[in-house]
Amino acid sequence: MGTVETVRGPVDASSLGPTLMHEHVFVRSLEIEQNWPTDWDPETKVAQAVARLTELAEAGIAAVVDLTVPGLGRDVRLVKQVAEQVPITIVASTGYYTYDTLPHFFDGRIPALRAGGVDALDEFFLHDITEGIAGTGVRAGMLKCAVDEPGLTPGVERVLRAVARAHRQSGVPVTVHTHAASRSGLDVQRVLREEGVDLGRVVIGHSGDSTDLEYLTALMDAGSVIGMDRFGVDVYCPTADRVDTVARLCQAGRADQMVLSHDASCHFDWYEPELVAAATPNWHYLHISRDVIPALLERGVTEQQIATMLVHVPRRVLDPVTPY
């Protein structure tokens, strides 16, 4: 296996232990913080993140992929401070997070208007992968974008195709945040196939919000890994239903095409913290270790299938060896 870039530097893919493939450290609204009073305080938040990730390591998780890309307030300098103090591996990512439009910065940076004829998105994504992010030397180990309810708007499709091109050039794998209720994973697969992407290197994120086995099986039949990666986000799908879906797919022999995660974070400013705590009490890093794995075992999922979803599939996906 090849080498995976992490916040603390490269590691052998084969050395990665149990890995949560879709988490966040800090999800922030940077321009709001710069201008208005918020509860953001870097020292307190770094200390909290160190405590939470240390607990997670004690619960047996060895690595997390932090899918916080620009659009979600990525700040790799701060994540690096956290990574240096925790016994857990963190993988950083690149891409852009939007459900509809891109910032105006990108309006005039399309290939037709640039001297080199390259979309600025391609340039930025590849810079993060080859040179490192924001002068930290931390290289991105995963590409990430989003196709949510609005579907393939021009801005979203531009990001998705740029992610595909950066993947083909670098071999770095892809996670796409999808909107399972509108089956947007199938649209994602169509575009990525057009771009010549091997769908085996692609995680269709948030598939676990759906209990539609026909949809989920179609995504896997096309070759992708599906992200059962919002355990604890009960407002989209309660834990019992998420567990039931994973158990049924394991029974059908599909453990080798699923990954488990929470999409949780140490700081998430989209809603008032009290509201998040009340609506999603189990949305935290420890839910899978404490509650979900025992529930899966009770449903007949084997220890070996859990190791497949937590260790073997993440290793296979994160291994950046490229076939192109």
Ligand SMILES: [Zn+2]
């Ligand atoms: Zn996420």
